[in-house]
Amino acid sequence: MAAAPQSLDALLAARTVWPAGRGTRCADAGQPTGHAALDAALPGGGWPPRALTELLLPADGVGEISLLFPALSRITAAGGRVVLVAPPCIPYAPAWQAAGVRLEVLDIVDAAPADALWAFEQCLRSGACAAVLGWPDTGDARLMRRLQVAADSGDCHAFALRDRRHAANPSPAALRIEYLPDAQAWQVRKCRGGQVPAQPLRLAS
């Protein structure tokens, strides 16, 4: 007995079927990254909402904050709160302000490594923050899973900036993006609900 015929549009809309080779658009649009090439490559058209995004870096200071600046500036301009949990250096106020981030809603939390994960999760879960940046130095996938769940329940953009050696480990993050120093480009390693672009993306800084 044949199943009732369904229109292709309905199947596509439900995202049970998607055309190969072409990106699909998520129902929940992401926060535009401010980089056109990256927006086009990501399924939601930007940083995924209610989810953990992993930035895998060879070292601090390779342009990871410039990558986030357009989104952070848009979030703070809309009144959303951005929290940095135990950043590796001091966020230099004049530079952040020049990048368009409203410092009135940018809070920094100092925490020892043992407390940083706790603080990260509290900020994500609270629902009081629009975006939280953390530097979790853990290889434990269960802890990352907790962060992902917290970001979901707190309706919050979570950005975990980690060493690229974690790239080999599986991760529950919705989006993983790695910096390739040789090519000076960003390579998407995983994106939920879409196809991973084959080519690394060079972004004009």
Next chain:
Amino acid sequence: MLWACLLLPQLALDAVLRRQPDAKAAPFALVDGPAQLRRLHSVNAAAAAHGLKAGMRLSAAHALLAGVSTQAHDPQAESAEHRFLAAWAYRHSSLVSRQWPRAIVLEVQASFRLFGPWSQFEHTLRAELESMGFGHRIALAPSPTAARVLVGLRDGFAVTAQGELSRLLDRVPVRRAALPDDAGERLYRMGVRTLGALRALPGASVQRRFGADVLAHLRRLYGEADDPVDCYTPPDRFDMRVELGYEVESHPPLLFPLRRLINDLCIYLSARDGGVQRFVVRLEHDTGHTDVEVGLLAPERTSTMLFELARNRLERTEIPKAVVAMRLQAFELPPFVPAARDLFDTRPQQALDWPHLRERLRARLGDEAVYRVVPAGDPRPEHAWTRHVGADTGTIADAPARPVRPAWLLPQPVPLHDTGLRILSGPERLESGWWDGDDARRDYYVVETRAGQRGWAFVPPGRFDGWMLHGWFA
């Protein structure tokens, strides 16, 4: 005017027992009197079931029930509890008096519009007293003295009309009419059994035999004279102490009394319509004490939140010696404006707002742990920003326009040993600070390391060695 009288028959006992978890089940008695002649001051229901009674000798009580736990009666603690209840009653009425021992009198008619009719209001009062752990009786009458007499007769008496009250009072036995001194007992022995009979006697002779007080009392009772009360005014500070009765050297047993103290603080705050920004939990030892300070960035009065914060700080405090008592003091009680929330707020259900989250983080990570960065006018990078720890920064002014600056600043410049350094832009000469002894003469360059990181580094003017890294263009 209608007056409600709340009688707390076991005030001294409740004052002790409400601070102890699961205290209802075990037999317990308060004792007083000289050391050689200890007598029971009051007993709880479990002890009464074993035949113990107030006034009994302690040795007799031990003979009846060896396992009864006892504690010395502390009149000061009882009176502190009485004051606290007056503060609590102040939430419900502006006219509150604690002129009679173990009783609180409050004017309620003016509060009906806010709290609903008497049956509902009475229910509220009972529920709150119950949750605070006080046994009670309540009566309502048109005058405070009459309410005090009625509450001694039966729990839940409510008389609102003066005529009905007079008929009722005529039948009240003289010994239970709260007459001054021992007049009630003497009248009873003379054969005057009820107030009606007393009123029928000629006033002049009653006054000669019993003094003017008895007649004045009668007139106040029957509403024939004004019935003034000493009104309670709430103090401007909160200070409450709990005697633990045993020595505590770990944190968990301190949490129950802490919760009670914080609940009391919040009840007190809501009566004042105030908040608390700074309070001290003092752990008293046999000699000396340990203070746990709790400071908030903005006034608060949510008991769960205050408890969580105090608990976090308490658990991080080391207890050097056994704790015998706990005291909570709050001297600054600023006005409190509850945060307004939008009816159509789309934030998640269990959401915590930012002030609460911030206090939670500060409680665990330290008072200085949550801050903001604010740009300053100084051109030297290390002085071009300041930390701001506080509730609100206001609007932050723009920093002066300068060439490109890095997103990350290192706490201190560090030597940069990199042979493959590539200069991308610069120099930007910075020469400043000769006036404050922190002289800086530097040429700043944007450089790229071999690893591909872009850094902000400086050298002494005119030289190209001794690179010092000061930031990252992240």
